[in-house]
Amino acid sequence: MAEAKKWVMKDPKRENVFWPTAELKKQAWVSDEAIYKKAAADPVAFWSQQAEELHWFKKWDKAYDPAPYAYKWFIGGKTNLSYNSLDRHIQAGHGDRVAIIWEPEPVEEKALHITYKELHERVCRFANGLKSLGVKKGDRVGIYLPMIPEAVVAMQACARIGAPHSVVFSAFSPESLRDRLDDAGAKVLITADGYYRRGKPIDLKKAAEQGAEGTKVEKIVVVKRLDGSASMKAGRDVWYHDLVAKASADCAAEPLDAEHLSFLLYTSGTTGKPKGIMHTTGGYAVQSYLTAKWNFDLHPGDIFWCTADVGWVTGHTYINYGPLMNGVTTFMYEGSPDMPDYGRMWAIVQKHKITQLYTAPTLIRMLIKQGDEWPAKYDLSTLRVLGTVGEPINVDAWMWYFEKIGGERCPIIDTWWQTETGANMVNNLPGVGPFIPTVAGRGFPGIIGDILDSGGQPTKVGEGGYLAIYAPFPPSLTRGIYGDMDRFKNQYFSDYGPERYFTSDGARKDDMGNFRITGRVDDVMNVAGHRLATAEVESALAQNDKVSEVAVVSKPHDLKGEVPVAFVLLRKGIEPSEEIRKDLLATVNRVIGPTGRPEEIIFAHDVPKTRSGKIMRRILKSLVRDEPVGDLTTLLNPETVDELKKAVGYKG
Numbered sequence: 001m002a003e004a005k006k007w008v009m010k011d012p013k014r015e016n017v018f019w020p021t022a023e024l025k026k027q028a029w030v031s032d033e034a035i036y037k038k039a040a041a042d043p044v045a046f047w048s049q050q051a052e053e054l055h056w057f058k059k060w061d062k063a064y065d066p067a068p069y070a071y072k073w074f075i076g077g078k079t080n081l082s083y084n085s086l087d088r089h090i091q092a093g094h095g096d097r098v099a100i101i102w103e104p105e106p107v108e109e110k111a112l113h114i115t116y117k118e119l120h121e122r123v124c125r126f127a128n129g130l131k132s133l134g135v136k137k138g139d140r141v142g143i144y145l146p147m148i149p150e151a152v153v154a155m156q157a158c159a160r161i162g163a164p165h166s167v168v169f170s171a172f173s174p175e176s177l178r179d180r181l182d183d184a185g186a187k188v189l190i191t192a193d194g195y196y197r198r199g200k201p202i203d204l205k206k207a208a209e210q211g212a213e214g215t216k217v218e219k220i221v222v223v224k225r226l227d228g229s230a231s232m233k234a235g236r237d238v239w240y241h242d243l244v245a246k247a248s249a250d251c252a253a254e255p256l257d258a259e260h261l262s263f264l265l266y267t268s269g270t271t272g273k274p275k276g277i278m279h280t281t282g283g284y285a286v287q288s289y290l291t292a293k294w295n296f297d298l299h300p301g302d303i304f305w306c307t308a309d310v311g312w313v314t315g316h317t318y319i320n321y322g323p324l325m326n327g328v329t330t331f332m333y334e335g336s337p338d339m340p341d342y343g344r345m346w347a348i349v350q351k352h353k354i355t356q357l358y359t360a361p362t363l364i365r366m367l368i369k370q371g372d373e374w375p376a377k378y379d380l381s382t383l384r385v386l387g388t389v390g391e392p393i394n395v396d397a398w399m400w401y402f403e404k405i406g407g408e409r410c411p412i413i414d415t416w417w418q419t420e421t422g423a424n425m426v427n428n429l430p431g432v433g434p435f436i437p438t439v440a441g442r443g444f445p446g447i448i449g450d451i452l453d454s455g456g457q458p459t460k461v462g463e464g465g466y467l468a469i470y471a472p473f474p475p476s477l478t479r480g481i482y483g484d485m486d487r488f489k490n491q492y493f494s495d496y497g498p499e500r501y502f503t504s505d506g507a508r509k510d511d512m513g514n515f516r517i518t519g520r521v522d523d524v525m526n527v528a529g530h531r532l533a534t535a536e537v538e539s540a541l542a543q544n545d546k547v548s549e550v551a552v553v554s555k556p557h558d559l560k561g562e563v564p565v566a567f568v569l570l571r572k573g574i575e576p577s578e579e580i581r582k583d584l585l586a587t588v589n590r591v592i593g594p595t596g597r598p599e600e601i602i603f604a605h606d607v608p609k610t611r612s613g614k615i616m617r618r619i620l621k622s623l624v625r626d627e628p629v630g631d632l633t634t635l636l637n638p639e640t641v642d643e644l645k646k647a648v649g650y651k652g
């Protein structure tokens with residue numbers, strides 16, 4: 001193994017508290033605690049100063065407009081995400097640096113290295129290709145692509161011409177895709193003929209076609225990743241390679257208003273209907289750029305690996321825009337971490353000399369289960385900073401990541417944020433610390449938040465409450481829900497008013513002012529790193545004609561964090577059977593995709609209800625979690641709770 005420097009030291013007075021070493025502080029972009037105070041004193045000035053690091057075709061007239069529910073950043077400024085990701089580096093003479101390294105899943109296939117110049121050319125050609133299909137500034141474009149470099153090319157091409165993209169996770173079902181395309185009113189859909197997953201080629205074209213049916217999509221662009229045998233409908237379908245071959249490599253980036261919609265990303269709310277979260281150009285660019293740079297301490301030559309899928313916000317910000325705006329190499333892996341064996345991730349770190357790894361606790365837990373011998377086989381000494389995101393991390397997973405992957409020398413940056421926030425909001429910086437298992441940290445410089453009780457008062461140290469983010473809101477915070485600004489106001493600003501964004505996360509703070517995030521307080525789950533509403537699973541199951549009523553609640557799970565459990569009442573005359581269970585799972589698969597699959601289906605005769613007939617999901621949740629069920633006296637049907645206790649094996 002190569003010699004690797006120690007970056008982190010243990011606090012001699014506190015258990016499980018770690019600090020950056022003098023060496024790490026020396027190298028880190030930020031090492032002085034004072035930045036927090038300075039930024040908090042004037043967040044608008046702080047962000048404006050940071051924004052100067054990016055390219056603006058025209059500088060803003062006003063940095064921040066605090067209008068309630070309509071806050072804006074860098075008003076009057078013109079910029080472009082793609083220009084900042086590509087042209088800026090080429091002009092600085094760094095066009096030959098590697099922008100993307102892509103590792104295909106099949107081990108026998110060679111990895112691909114794409115320089116900034118090459119990526120620029122690909123993006124320009126594709127942007128022109130999109131224009132030739134009639135895509136104009138402001139038109140929404142659907143992207144339904146697997147983990148291939150064209151996913152980044154497609155997002156960048158859209159950003160270049162100001163056509164907001166709406167990326168849909170490739171494992172989502174055609175129905176989920178259709179809902180999202182419909183809501184966005186997308187004219188063009190970019191997809192692939194398929195991809196490799198767990199050694200098998202997966203057909204994506206068919207799903208894309210089904211999803212586009214009945215929507216406004218006129219053209220489907222198809223990237224060839226498999227054998228190219230997919231059937232193409234004349235007039236509608238175009239091969240990506242044909243489109244770019246004909247297109248010019250010259251496409252100037254469009255100067256866009258800072259508040260121009262850069263993308264929509266659909267995410268789960270508390271109802272069955274996902275919400276189209278809107279992100280801007282300027283504010284999003286600044287915060288993505290800066291958080292990527294400071295959180296992971298990105299320096300030229302770094303090879304940054306974010307293991308998220310491009311279909312989630314983490315992939316948008318930390319595979320694509322964040323690292324590329326920083327001019328480092330972003331690494332993408334097509335496949336599954338167990339292909340051909342559980343050493344694949346560590347083999348990749350060794351092979352490509354990954355310097356920062358950013359992943360989710362669910363993946364760490366899955367890899368812990370496979371044994372320490374897998375990471376031990378590989379040289380992981382190139383790693384400098386480790387990151388986690390997506391759900392609260394448990395102590396064991398944190399310590400394993402720290403010891404076995406980071407060799408006790410890399411800081412672990414636990415980054416709390418959401419699809420809505422666009423970029424990271426809460427964490428502790430590598431050169432500042434502290435790094436504490438299960439504790440995300442404090443607001444990134446310039447981001448002010450607190451843990452409040454339900455009345456809006458700050459909680460005391462150690463007391464549970466809700467995480468809220470204060471105005472002036474961070475530049476990358478969503479500007480709304482596409483087509484539903486009332487839902488936006490109600491969801492985020494009805495609890496604490498327009499000056500405090502309600503995150504829907506429970507949290508508490510420690511005596512050093514760090515936030516420990518305890519998880520969602522609404523009916524949104526984090527299942528193996530995927531955000532999912534219980535209501536979405538309910539509405540999927542309700543589509544099965546054998547179901548008369550259904551209630552879904554979440555339950556903790558050792559590996560996946562949380563899983564959905566479904567209580568299903570079948571229609572009269574239908575008896576529960578293994579076949580029906582399979583049929584119900586197939587329905588969820590069809591409507592949502594495999595990510596929505598309930599871990600357990602409990603067939604019931606009834607579920608607890610209030611006198612007005614509302615299902616008491618709180619009680620069902622307590623039942624599956626073996627927690628006290630509380631007062632049952634107000635129920636319409638208290639007897640049903642005893643029956644369900646037996647069905648779920650409740651120990652009480």
Ligand code: PRX
Pocket residue numbers: 267312313314388389390391392393414415416417418419420440503504505517518519520526530531
């Ligand atoms: O509950 C929080 C959890 O993930 C939710 C947001 O999910 P999504 O929009 O899919 O974005 C995930 C990636 C940014 C949050 O409301 N979450 C995210 N990061 C953390 C977390 N919970 C605890 N610790 C984190 N670091």
